[in-house]
Amino acid sequence: MSHTESPALANHLMDTVLPVRPAMVDRGSGIRMKPGMVEDVIASGTAMAMVISQRKALVTAEGLWFGDATALWAALKESDAGAAAIYLGTTLMSSSLPEGTPVLLFTTTEPPAAGTATIPSDVQWAGFREVAATLDAMDTALFIEASAISNWHATHTHCPQCGSPTEVEAGGWVRRCPKDNSEHYPRTxxxxxxxxxxxxxxxxxxxxxxxxxxxxxxxxxxxxxxxxxxxxxxxxxxxxxxxxxxxxxxxxxxxxxxxxxxxxxxxxxxxxxxxxxxxxxxxxxxxxxxxxxxxxxxxxxxxxxxxxxxxxxxxxxxxxxxxxxxxx
Ligand SMILES: [Zn+2]
Missing domain, CATH: 3.90.79.10 (Nucleoside Triphosphate Pyrophosphohydrolase)
Structure with a gap:
């Protein structure tokens, strides 16, 4: 607002747009560029992870289910060689996760059954629309972010220039072609x-x-x-x-x-x-x-x-x- 605008005018202008919902996580776009960043976060023992498979996430009656990233990753990799890890960010406020928690998304090609590996038996697979009404702001934001990035990976596995399989970099936010070195970014x-x-x-x-x-x-x-x-x-x-x-x-x-x-x-x-x-x-x-x-x-x-x-x-x-x- 410039100092020449009256407060009444400023209020009127603010009333004319939909409310801005603040970001729930710091996506760490700088730190995620570091090679091996996701592996470091998994090994740190401080990160939590949500799981998406075939557009559904693991949920509890209260919201998204998060597992200890270190143990969960070890179990998932053993049962699914195609499992992938993506850095979603660090929570900016407390929810079911404390503020400052690094959060990862693990995607799997085949949904692992609840009650196996390190997944408890009382969680289930659900699509966003099925559970959206029960999710708090943090879980809503993470489910949306995780859906967006996992949908992109699922449909952009190969280089659009030469057709070679691409490799995942930058915490899961870039895919690079090993043949022509082209970089590919998530699309919206x-x-x-x-x-x-x-x-x-x-x-x-x-x-x-x-x-x-x-x-x-x-x-x-x-x-x-x-x-x-x-x-x-x-x-x-x-x-x-x-x-x-x-x-x-x-x-x-x-x-x-x-x-x-x-x-x-x-x-x-x-x-x-x-x-x-x-x-x-x-x-x-x-x-x-x-x-x-x-x-x-x-x-x-x-x-x-x-x-x-x-x-x-x-x-x-x-x-x-x-x-x-x-x-x-
Ligand atoms: Zn290529």
Missing amino acids: DPAIIVTVVGPDGRLLLGGGGPVDAKNYSTLAGFVEPGESLEQAVVREIGEEVGVRVTACQYLGSQSWPFPASLMLGFTATTDDTVARPDGVEVTRARWFSRDELQEAVLSGEITISTRLSIARSLIEHWYGGVIEDLQP
């Missing part, structure tokens, strides 16, 4: 997700699948190469519902690595009052006033995105508060 696919607001202040929501389905959400789409975020907003909204966006504002983002998306949240305005779904990606679209939306949700007429997603944050940003859900 930007996607825009948008609340479209009409000239009367009403919100446009849409959905795919069966025309009479009940779920409504914000419109979204991937950014294409050579396109700005704003151009992607205008293009996607035009394509999906035939509405011409006249202005848009960035509100915040959410990592959504299933498999590799970064959702960039916008609110856009239009002078149009008629939406024409393309019938392919979007099969139904509807304008809502604030009262209409709350009423439709409470009556069970429609459902909207859950609190896990940035879609809900964007909708509630437009709404100006919390939208009550229908209690089952």
Whole structure:
């Protein structure tokens, strides 16, 4: 804030964006460059590790399961030669792990059974969506980071230039081709997700699948190469519902690595009052006033995105508060 801005203006500006969620771990992008860094962390006896296999993590009833990295790695390597270790970072606050704990991700090609090796019998395998509602901020952040990096490794095993198998470096954050020495970094696919607001202040929501389905959400789409975020907003909204966006504002983002998306949240305005779904990606679209939306949700007429997603944050940003859900 510059000293010429009034406090009232500064508050107003801060109110217009989604809250920033602080990082939960220090990713140590400097220290992880050191060759053999992961092996050193494993040997240190201070690190804890989570396990992901085939997009599922080991969880307990309370959240992510973490094992002693030294013992767990020895057991995993014995049962799975393809097991890999990735440095996720050091915790910046206390959760089920103390602050300052180095955390590793172990990935395996075949999920080891609970009750074997050093994995207790009361843990189980679960995907992010199955357990997300029960995870605290630390476990959510680690599950998201671990999903993003493990999905990248699983699908980028070979050099895109020459086809040779690549080798993992930098704590699991770089793959290098031994043949042509090219370095390859984890990829993230930007996607825009948008609340479209009409000239009367009403919100446009849409959905795919069966025309009479009940779920409504914000419109979204991937950014294409050579396109700005704003151009992607205008293009996607035009394509999906035939509405011409006249202005848009960035509100915040959410990592959504299933498999590799970064959702960039916008609110856009239009002078149009008629939406024409393309019938392919979007099969139904509807304008809502604030009262209409709350009423439709409470009556069970429609459902909207859950609190896990940035879609809900964007909708509630437009709404100006919390939208009550229908209690089952
Ligand atoms: Zn190569």
